[in-house]
Amino acid sequence: MLILLYAKSAAAQDYPKGYFRNPLDIPMVLAGNFGECRANHFHSGLDIKTEGRENLPVRAAADGYVSRIRMQNGGFGHALYLAHPNGYTTLYAHLNDFAPAIQEYMRAEQYKRKSWTVDLYVPASKFPVKKGDLIAYSGNTGGSTAPHLHFEIRNSKNEHPVNPALFGFDIKDNVAPVPYNVVFYDMRQSVYEQQPLFKTPKKKGNNYIIDTVVVSTPLVGIGIDEYDYMNDSKNTLTMYKGSLYMDDVVQSAITIDDISYDVTRYLHAFADHKTKKEKDRWVQQFFLLPGNYLTHLYTELNKEKGKLDISDGKAHKVKIEMTDAVGNKTIIDFYLRYNGDSTAIPTCATDNFFKVNKANAFTHANVKFTLDSKDLYDDVCFTFSELADMTAYSARYQLHKASVPVHTYFTLYIKPNKPVPFGLRDKIALVYNDGKKDNGKAATYDNSWYRASVRNFGEYRLVADNTPPKIIPMQSREALTRSSRITFKATEDITSVEKFEATLDGKWVPFEQSGDIFFYTFDEHCPKGDHVLRITAADENGNTETIEFSFKR
Secondary structure, three states: OOEEOOOOOHHHOOOOOOOOOOOOOOOOOEEEOOOOEOOOOEOOOEEEEOOOOOOOEEEOOOOEEEEEEEEOOOOOOEEEEEEOOOOEEEEEEEEEEEOHHHHHHHHHHHHHHOOOOEEEEOOOOOOEEOOOOEEEEEEOOOOOOOOEEEEEEEEOOOOOEEOHHHHOOOOOOOOOOEEEEEEEEEOOOOHHHOOOEEEOOEEEOOEEEOOOEEEOOOEEEEEEEEEEEEOOEEEEEOOOEEEEEEOOEEEEEEEOOEOOHHHHHHHHHHEOHHHHHHHOOOOEEOOOOOOOOOHHHEEEEEOOOOOEEOOOOOOEEEEEEEEOOOOOEEEEEEEEEEOOOOOOOOOOOOOOEEOOOOOEEEEOOOEEEEEOOOOOOOOEEOOEEEEOOOOOOOOEEEEOOOOOEEEEEEEEEEOOOOOOOHHHOOOEEEEEEOOOOEEEEEOEEEOOEEEEEEEEOEEEEEEEOOOOOEEEEOOOOOHHHOOOEEEEEEEOOOOOEEEEEEEEOOEEOOOEEEOOEEEEEOOOOOOOOEEEEEEEEEEOOOOEEEEEEEEEO
């Protein structure tokens, strides 16, 4: 059988073992590893546990210099980048404070730019470091949900994250990956138009087996629902390599060595997004969907792009190998057979058959949009419905299902079904519901339509948004005399708080955001004495609230 080598595995490359040290002074125990499936991306580094604590010393993994300092409200939070002479860059994220000199430089830049969020590219001569130097303190900032250090190694030339496990860190791990389900797809039809077959492997010795699997399709796609584990941690990780064999011949092989941020959203083509939405399980697919351009993860594919041709009706021996980054391996063995069923595949029952790798458009009296040719990963039999909503300025329009992913943003147009008062024309929001909660964003009036950029199927409607955010003090004035910071909560019912600005005695001060909480850590700009803080918060539609808060330190 012809095997196509899509990309040479990075494992064959010579990564410098021992060049980088553990950035913490405690053993490296992981809460997350490289390549894990996350909400809209692959995890791009190692999440190193900090024993449930914050403010552990973070040290330079190797000689180099501080090349970038970034402060984000979400994402990496407080992050530091070091460039190294061997062509790699290390990233340290979710930090609390930086080392004193770096912290002072960053804070001065915030005041200079009058912006808490900054992304600073630093001259090489500014902060040189030696391996083991203190560079920061660990934390829980940005999008982090528990204290840990997010650590990445990137190729400095192209900024692609590389699997840190390839660099020989001392990680205690003798636990092999564990399979939970092997999943079987009928590859004669779209993955979005079927309910795949789930089989749970049974443990036999050190490996796993499945009773003979009989399917009603001659062309099968296989996916694996698995977790990896390691010593001293209950957190779930993911395998490093996966291989699929039929009759002792490799049909597909996956190796997660490096993933560019530019293509990380192709996660939704590599893993079964529909099953994740419906069953909360990540299924990694050994076959290549027609709209999946993340081909470099598939180091080997057969002529059917990872699908198995079992049309001869014979029982074929199938083996799945799962290996973690230190070489622990799990094998699943079973036989697979086609039962000869000749039932025709159902055809699309609507007029809106969206073809993968082609531009697709939908037009309705009050709804329209166009998808780019690379927006879908597989064919979609698009469905549409509407439900009256007397509280909104449109019906509730159901655009297919939230379980079917879209790759890039597209412009959605909705026409109001009743007159919008002139005073509200610029105060309309497009509200999206994924079946669980509402998320709104400002919509732009455009020649009797409203438009907004969206990236999901699901339910949409137009609503009025003319109420400003609420600003709520989280401390009493008396408590501030002994506090190290002042905190407010800013909430917005429909869209989001787009702007939060504050002046202290008429001068700008930096407020950090964590969800709907905003806080200013007192510094030399707020000495002891009486002060007046003036805060303005605005939502996406320009609704603005301003308060003044007097306090004494």
